Amino acid sequence: MEPYAHPITLEATDVGCDRAGIPVVRGVSFTLKPGRAIQLFGPNGSGKSSMLSMFAGLIPPTEGELAWHSDGDKRAKPFDGMTLFIGHETSVKLALTAKENLQFWTQLYGIEKPRRDERISQALELVGASHFSDIRTGRLSAGQRRRIDLARAAIADRPIWLLDEPAAAIDATGVAVIGRMIEKHLEQGGIAIVATHDELGSKFDRLELGR
Ligand SMILES: Nc1ncnc2c1ncn2[C@@H]1O[C@H](COP(=O)(O)OP(=O)(O)OP(=O)(O)O)[C@@H](O)[C@H]1O
Numbered sequence: 001m002e003p004y005a006h007p008i009t010l011e012a013t014d015v016g017c018d019r020a021g022i023p024v025v026r027g028v029s030f031t032l033k034p035g036r037a038i039q040l041f042g043p044n045g046s047g048k049s050s051m052l053s054m055f056a057g058l059i060p061p062t063e064g065e066l067a068w069h070s071d072g073d074k075r076a077k078p079f080d081g082m083t084l085f086i087g088h089e090t091s092v093k094l095a096l097t098a099k100e101n102l103q104f105w106t107q108l109y110g111i112e113k114p115r116r117d118e119r120i121s122q123a124l125e126l127v128g129a130s131h132f133s134d135i136r137t138g139r140l141s142a143g144q145r146r147r148i149d150l151a152r153a154a155i156a157d158r159p160i161w162l163l164d165e166p167a168a169a170i171d172a173t174g175v176a177v178i179g180r181m182i183e184k185h186l187e188q189g190g191i192a193i194v195a196t197h198d199e200l201g202s203k204f205d206r207l208e209l210g211r
Pocket of ligand 1: 019020024042043044045046047048049050051
């Protein structure tokens with residue numbers, strides 16, 4: 001298990017974000033160092049997905065400051081090619097099989113050609129999707145499809161994981177798999193911010209929104 005080549009620290013100072021001009025989140029501060037994770041809690045509409053979009057650089061903070069640190073460099077936006085964002089909506093292409101989706105992602109994430117097949121088999125096995133990997137994903141169950149979404153985390157070699165309800169529609173065995181994937185990612189020196197109501201491990205700091 002290789003440590004990430006460029007460990008990242010994320011510092012948030014009093015950040016807040018608005019949606020359509022309406023304040024959603026206010027006054028969030030933390031420092032997230034390599035090997036640590038934050039679990040976002042909060043009721044529906046409290047701003048968990050909005051926060052993740054903000055950390056992904058998709059919407060700007062309305063107030064406060066985000067600072068990404070890597071190799072002595074500091075930026076207000078995430079460094080290019082460092083973030084894996086798994087949103088709550090599926091990114092699986094339903095006309096393709098799981099294997100074909102993963103083939104696409106290995107190209108997207110710049111995996112060298114000779115290593116692609118091995119990486120795909122490992123990822124499918126990890127998320128327990130090997131036995132349905134040749135079926136068109138439009139014909140799979142919600143939980144099976146979510147497992148394929150999560151395989152993206154095993155394909156991409158990225159130190160920042162932003163996961164929105166990764167365990168939605170996933171059974172207890174699958175939740176344990178997600179916990180282990182995150183644990184391994186943290187051991188490699190990655191960071192993770194995860195919106196979830198599930199218990200995923202002890203390395204998480206808790207951030208409760210909507211209070
Ligand atoms: N694209 C958007 N345009 C305008 N308002 C939005 C948009 N997305 C979210 N909002 C608003 O921002 C607020 C927070 O939504 P968000 O999706 O971040 O909450 P959440 O905590 O992730 O909710 P859930 O638990 O239901 O997924 C809500 O009031 C929502 O209506």
